[in-house]
Amino acid sequence: GAGVSQSPSNKVTEKGKDVELRCDPISGHTALYWYRQSLGQGLEFLIYFQGNSAPDKSGLPSDRFSAERTGGSVSTLTIQRTQQEDSAVYLCASSEGRTGGTEAFFGQGTRLTVV
Amino acid sequence: AQKITQTQPGMFVQEKEAVTLDCTYDTSDQSYGLFWYKQPSSGEMIFLIYQGSYDEQNATEGRYSLNFQKARKSANLVISASQLGDSAMYFCAMREGLTGGFKTIFGAGTRLFVKA
Numbered sequence: 001g002a003g004v005s006q007s008p009s010n011k012v013t014e015k016g017k018d019v020e021l022r023c024d025p026i027s028g029h030t031a032l033y034w035y036r037q038s039l040g041q042g043l044e045f046l047i048y049f050q051g052n053s054a055p056d057k058s059g060l061p062s063d064r065f066s067a068e069r070t071g072g073s074v075s076t077l078t079i080q081r082t083q084q085e086d087s088a089v090y091l092c093a094s095s096e097g098r099t100g101g102t103e104a105f106f107g108q109g110t111r112l113t114v115v
Numbered sequence: 116a117q118k119i120t121q122t123q124p125g126m127f128v129q130e131k132e133a134v135t136l137d138c139t140y141d142t143s144d145q146s147y148g149l150f151w152y153k154q155p156s157s158g159e160m161i162f163l164i165y166q167g168s169y170d171e172q173n174a175t176e177g178r179y180s181l182n183f184q185k186a187r188k189s190a191n192l193v194i195s196a197s198q199l200g201d202s203a204m205y206f207c208a209m210r211e212g213l214t215g216g217f218k219t220i221f222g223a224g225t226r227l228f229v230k231a
Contacts, residue, residue, distance in 0.1 A: 042223040104219050106160035
């Protein structure tokens with residue numbers, strides 16, 4: 001498909017384990033975002049990749065969180081030593097890297113449950 | 116400081132009436148974009164409407180219109196003739212320009228309840 005793809009759609013993990021969440025953005029989109037959304041809450045910005053620039057990591061809540069984007073395309077969000085408060089839906093979005101009228105397109109999200 | 120502020124955590128509207136969802140923003144960029152998204156209970160993020168900072172006309176898309184007041188830095192969403200299916204969370208977002216690294220940031224959202 002031509003949309004943003006995230007995998008897995010659901011992930012249940014034990015506290016203390018590491019998890020990797022994957023995002024396949026729309027081809028050609030230079031901007032990629034990760035957001036976190038707790039139940040019934042707003043979107044918490046985590047990290048932003050724009051082309052070859054250094055990523056904006058200002059939203060990462062702790063050093064247990066990291067993300068990379070390989071080849072300007074696929075991105076992986078890694079959470080080490082997961083805690084119960086990490087349980088949330090993790091949303092990935094991509095867009096063209098300009099201020100023009102192209103909106104950010106979202107994936108369906110990965111629902112992470114830490115037990 | 117909040118760059119996108121949505122002051123209404125929840126709103127109620129009677130079916131078939133119009134409703135305005137508030138959004139104010141803050142940026143030092145001259146060129147920026149403003150967006151509204153709808154998130155129903157299914158969780159998907161649905162793009163509704165876009166307004167560019169240089170657009171002179173308010174954007175409209177069907178029953179959605181964006182009341183853009185640049186000097187006041189507000190970008191309120193107006194939904195006309197509300198329908199039960201409009202019940203959802205609504206997010207205002209801004210993509211900043213060069214100074215902001217073209218990053219898209221979101222407000223906290225407003226949950227809209229449409230009453231029959």
